[in-house]
Each structure stands twice: as structure tokens, then as C-alpha cells.
Amino acid sequence: MHYRYCIVGGGVAAAAALEGIRSVDAEGSVLLLSRENHRPYHRPPLTKDLWTGERTLEQLPVHPDDWYREQRVDLRLRREVVEIDPEKRVLWDESGDEIGYDELLIATGCRPRRLQAMGAEQPCVRHFRDLEDYLELEHRLQRVQHVAIVGGGFTALEMCMALRGRDIGVTLVLPEEYPMPRMLPRELGVGIVEYLRDHDVEVVTGETLDRIVESAGHVHARTRGGSDLTTQLVLVDVGGEPLVELAEAAGLDIDSGIVVDEAGRASQPHVWAAGDVAEFPYPALGQLMRVESSDHAEHMGRLVGANMASACTGAPLSAYDHMPRKWFRVGELLFEGVGELSARLDHETLWLEPGREGAFLYTWEGRVRGVLLLGLSSRLEWARDLVRTNALAAEIGPTLLAPVRH
Ligand SMILES: Cc1cc2nc3c(=O)[nH]c(=O)nc-3n(C[C@H](O)[C@H](O)[C@H](O)COP(=O)(O)OP(=O)(O)OC[C@H]3O[C@@H](n4cnc5c(N)ncnc54)[C@H](O)[C@@H]3O)c2cc1C
Incomplete structure (x- = not known):
């Protein structure tokens, strides 16, 4: 069996890559292998709009079912690729099928990090990434009045609000003083904790679960600090990690993800990577970055797909210069960021309405490297310009935010 294009992964990057391939090559044979039960779908609603x-x-779904047939894409679900040989240009799935390719895209995304606690492998402890996880949780919650959420990732915060919306009691156990401390300025992180408390989420800070025991329908957990917590379900969001093992075993360069060039090419010929798993050159910042964002997966997937097809047809390749938007939503608080969102940088806060609308500038030597907007979607292009031009933070004042308010 041989295909011109093979795609490993069934997320948004993979789905967008199919579009990119077909925008250049209408005929070449394409195979997508995904270990999921479902055709590519959007993940953000799993912690937001599905609950509301x-x-x-x-x-x-990213594409309707018919689309794959119309585009002559072979789709193999519930197939995990277990090995790639870039020299022979073949891969194997877990049932032993050998598949040859001309160009290969790796878009394997991330997996949730596991909670390191005694008892964390019991069924009452759930990690959350896939549609199957959502369906399982939705089913279980019919019998649940209280959930403990461990970890301070944004999906943990979103799930707090989703469960409160169902009138389910929630205790959020945060390892630090506030969520996402590597990304959020303290002022903002503490504000989110207050917001959650205002919505009747019990927030325990500076703690994690050490030991979890399930008995007679109840879950008894002990925190590292020695406090006891009784709940019915534990939901974990202690971050994600890119699925690079396949690429690593194939001899590809790995750093914080699969290292690719501006066109999406990995370090071995005819192998490409896109989406959450790829570490790519971020032109505005002059450095390599790995970004976990649906907007990024979509844009990069489409571009790399088109480049794979261009490589086959001898057409010139394009560079990935999209500045990805990272976003999340806690209740009615919508956060959107571009550039380097790192709490290690200096930062300045510009409030239009404290706690509701503002911009957080991440700076290095007085120049903007990243911007996080709260409730100011209309300023996204402005934020991108600040990062792109490496703007001087001292020249930016809150009044600059105001004119585009609707
Ligand atoms: C619950 C949730 C909410 C989110 N909300 C937001 C949000 O609000 N805003 C935002 O910007 N981003 C959000 N994200 C992140 C966003 O969804 C990801 O950045 C995006 O899905 C990345 O797409 P991807 O295609 O690179 O990887 P993924 O979506 O992770 O897809 C990778 C696919 O590859 C498959 N796979 C992995 N290994 C193999 C293998 N060996 N063989 C076959 N298949 C394999 C996986 O099963 C999966 O289907 C959210 C993520 C989650 C989980």
C-alpha cells in the first residue's frame, strides 16, 4: 500500500492539512490515520460551549462526513501509527500494516500529563483531552454532585465554570497561589481565583492531591499538606506534553516539540510536522516556539499541507508567518494572547475597566514580546502589530485601547 501523502493524527492540524494538500494537488492519494474514534473535530467546545x-x-466536526469522500481522502480511525522509517519512507500501524508514502505529516498533538498521586490510575480520576473523555464525563456527571479539579491549566478553570453551570459543587486544587503562573501576571491570576470564588468554586491554593482512595461511591483524597477532601470524581489538568515519541524514534530532531523549519519541514527529508507537536520559527520574535492553540493548528496545518503538495509538484514553498492567537474563556472573561506570554518577562497592565477589559504587555528591555487581552477581541490586530514591530511599551498608554471600543 502506498500513498502520495500520509498524515498521522486526527486533530485540527491534520484536517487543515488535507485542505492545504487539496488546494495544490486535487488528485494525489491521501491517507489520514487517527487513533481516535471520531473524525477530526474542534476541541475548544469540550470545556465550553457544549456545557452551556x-x-x-x-x-x-471540522468537515462533514461527505467531505472526505468528495476530496478522495482515505480515513482510518482507531489506527495508531507505531513506527516510521523515514529512509524507506514507510510507516506501520499497530495492526502491522505497512504503508509507504511520498510525503508524511506528523500532527500527533499533545496528551494530558498524568497526576502523580497514589491512586491516580483509578476510574474516579479522569484526565481530559478527547471527545471520548467529554462523553464519559457527561455520562458520569448524571450521578455526581461534587467534583474536585486538580491543576491550574485553562481547561481546569473552564471546567470549574462548566460544572458550576450545572449546579455541581467544585473544589479547585491549585499547586500554586494562582492558575497558570508561568503565563499570567500575578494580578491577573489572583483576579481569576477571586472570580471563581465569586462563582462558588472552592479554591484551595498551594496544594495538590497526594493520595486518592475510592470506596462506596465516594472519593477520599488527601492533599500533600495533609488535609482531607471528600468528593465523587477527580478531574485532572496538570498540563499537556507533545506526543513526540514516534518522531524521536524515527530520528527526527526534538526540542520542546518536533523541530521544523519555516515551511514545516522536519529534520529528515519528506517528513513534516504541524500543530501542537511542532516547534517552529516564530518570525516576529526571532526564536523557535511551540504553541498549543486551535488557531495555530488550523493555520499551520493548512500551510504545511499546501507545502507538502508543492514539494511534490515542484512549486515554491511558503513560510509560516501567521501569529497564532491563544485563547481561553473563564465564564464571561475571554482571554486572547499573541507572542511570548511568559511571566518571566516584565509586564505592564493597561486597564480600560479593571478586572473586565485590559491589555497585559509582556516586555523585554522595554519592548513588547507578547500581549494578553482580556475582553478586548477588537484589539487583536493591534496586539499583533505591537509584537510584530517590537513596540516600545513606554509609548503605549490605556488611551490607545479606547478608540476602537464598540
Ligand atoms: C479540552 C480542550 C479545550 C481547548 N480549548 C482551547 C481554546 O479555548 N483555545 C485554544 O486556542 N486552544 C484550545 N485547546 C487546544 C487546541 O485544541 C489544540 O491546540 C489543538 O487541538 C491542536 O491540534 P493538533 O491537531 O495539533 O493536535 P490534537 O488536537 O491533539 O490532535 C492530535 C491527534 O493525533 C492523534 N494521534 C496522536 N498520536 C497518534 C498516533 N501515533 N497514531 C495515530 N493518531 C495519533 C490523537 O489521538 C489526536 O487525534 C483546547 C484543548 C483541549 C483538549
């Missing part, structure tokens, strides 16, 4: 009813399961 703003979206339904039918609205999750």
Missing part, C-alpha cells in the same frame, strides 16, 4: 448549550455535538 451554545454548541451541540453535531457542530464539532
Whole structure:
């Protein structure tokens, strides 16, 4: 069996890559292998709109079912690729099928980091990434009045609000004083904790779970500091890690992800990577970055797909210069960021309305490297310009935010 294009992964980057391939090559044979049960779908609603009813399961797929047939894409679900040989240009799935390719895209995304606690492998402890996780949780919650959420990632915060919306009691156990301390300025992180408390989420800071025991429908957990917590389910979000093992075993360069050039090419010929798993050159910052963002997966997937097809047809390749938008939503607080969002940088806060609308500038030697907006979607392009031009933070004042308010 041989295909012109093989894609490993069934997320948004993979789905967008199919579009990119077909924008250049209408005929070449394409195979997508995904270990999931479902065709590529959007993950952000799993912790947001599905819980509020703003979206339904039918609205999750990236493409309708017919699209794959119309585009002559072979789709193999529930297939895990276990080995790649870039020299022979073949890969193997877990059932032993050998598949040859001309160009290969690795878009394997991330997996949730596991909670390091005694008892963390019991069924009452759930990690959360896939549609199957959502379906399972949704089913279990019919019998649950209280959930403990461990970890301070944004999906943990979103799930706090989703569960409160169902009138389910929530205790959030945060390892630090506030969530996402590597990204958020303290002022903002502490503000989020207050916001959650205002919405009746019990927040325990500076703690994690050490030991979890399930008995008679209840879950008894002990924190590292020695406090006891009784709940019915433990939901974990202690971050994600890129799925690089396949690429690493194939001899590709790995840093914080699969290292690619501006066109998406990995370190071995005819192998490409895109989405959460790729570490790519970020032109505005002059450094390599790995970004976990749906906007990034979509844009990069499409571009790399088109480049794979261009490489086959001898057409010139394009550089990835999209500045990805990272976003998340805690209740009605919408956060959107571009550039380097690192709490290690200096930062300045510009409030239009404290706690509701503002911009957080991440700076290095007085120049902007990243911007996080709260409630100011209309200023996203402005934020991108600040990063792109490496703007001087001292020349930016809150009044600059105001004119575009609607
Ligand atoms: C619950 C949730 C909410 C999110 N909300 C937001 C949000 O609000 N805003 C935002 O910007 N981003 C959000 N994200 C992140 C965003 O969804 C990801 O950045 C995006 O999905 C990355 O797409 P991807 O295609 O690179 O990887 P993924 O979506 O992770 O897809 C990778 C696919 O590859 C498959 N796979 C892995 N290994 C193999 C293998 N060996 N063989 C076959 N298949 C394999 C996986 O099963 C998966 O289907 C959220 C993520 C989650 C989990």
C-alpha cells in the first residue's frame, strides 16, 4: 500500500492539512490515520460551549462526513501509527500494516500529563483531552454532585465554570497561589481565583492531591499538606506534553516539540510536522516556539499541507508567518494572547475597566514580546502589530485601547 501523502493524527492540524494538500494537488492519494474514534473535530467546545448549550455535538466536526469522500481522502480511525522509517519512507500501524508514502505529516498533538498521586490510575480520576473523555464525563456527571479539579491549566478553570453551570459543587486544587503562573501576571491570576470564588468554586491554593482512595461511591483524597477532601470524581489538568515519541524514534530532531523549519519541514527529508507537536520559527520574535492553540493548528496545518503538495509538484514553498492567537474563556472573561506570554518577562497592565477589559504587555528591555487581552477581541490586530514591530511599551498608554471600543 502506498500513498502520495500520509498524515498521522486526527486533530485540527491534520484536517487543515488535507485542505492545504487539496488546494495544490486535487488528485494525489491521501491517507489520514487517527487513533481516535471520531473524525477530526474542534476541541475548544469540550470545556465550553457544549456545557452551556451554545454548541451541540453535531457542530464539532471540522468537515462533514461527505467531505472526505468528495476530496478522495482515505480515513482510518482507531489506527495508531507505531513506527516510521523515514529512509524507506514507510510507516506501520499497530495492526502491522505497512504503508509507504511520498510525503508524511506528523500532527500527533499533545496528551494530558498524568497526576502523580497514589491512586491516580483509578476510574474516579479522569484526565481530559478527547471527545471520548467529554462523553464519559457527561455520562458520569448524571450521578455526581461534587467534583474536585486538580491543576491550574485553562481547561481546569473552564471546567470549574462548566460544572458550576450545572449546579455541581467544585473544589479547585491549585499547586500554586494562582492558575497558570508561568503565563499570567500575578494580578491577573489572583483576579481569576477571586472570580471563581465569586462563582462558588472552592479554591484551595498551594496544594495538590497526594493520595486518592475510592470506596462506596465516594472519593477520599488527601492533599500533600495533609488535609482531607471528600468528593465523587477527580478531574485532572496538570498540563499537556507533545506526543513526540514516534518522531524521536524515527530520528527526527526534538526540542520542546518536533523541530521544523519555516515551511514545516522536519529534520529528515519528506517528513513534516504541524500543530501542537511542532516547534517552529516564530518570525516576529526571532526564536523557535511551540504553541498549543486551535488557531495555530488550523493555520499551520493548512500551510504545511499546501507545502507538502508543492514539494511534490515542484512549486515554491511558503513560510509560516501567521501569529497564532491563544485563547481561553473563564465564564464571561475571554482571554486572547499573541507572542511570548511568559511571566518571566516584565509586564505592564493597561486597564480600560479593571478586572473586565485590559491589555497585559509582556516586555523585554522595554519592548513588547507578547500581549494578553482580556475582553478586548477588537484589539487583536493591534496586539499583533505591537509584537510584530517590537513596540516600545513606554509609548503605549490605556488611551490607545479606547478608540476602537464598540
Ligand atoms: C479540552 C480542550 C479545550 C481547548 N480549548 C482551547 C481554546 O479555548 N483555545 C485554544 O486556542 N486552544 C484550545 N485547546 C487546544 C487546541 O485544541 C489544540 O491546540 C489543538 O487541538 C491542536 O491540534 P493538533 O491537531 O495539533 O493536535 P490534537 O488536537 O491533539 O490532535 C492530535 C491527534 O493525533 C492523534 N494521534 C496522536 N498520536 C497518534 C498516533 N501515533 N497514531 C495515530 N493518531 C495519533 C490523537 O489521538 C489526536 O487525534 C483546547 C484543548 C483541549 C483538549
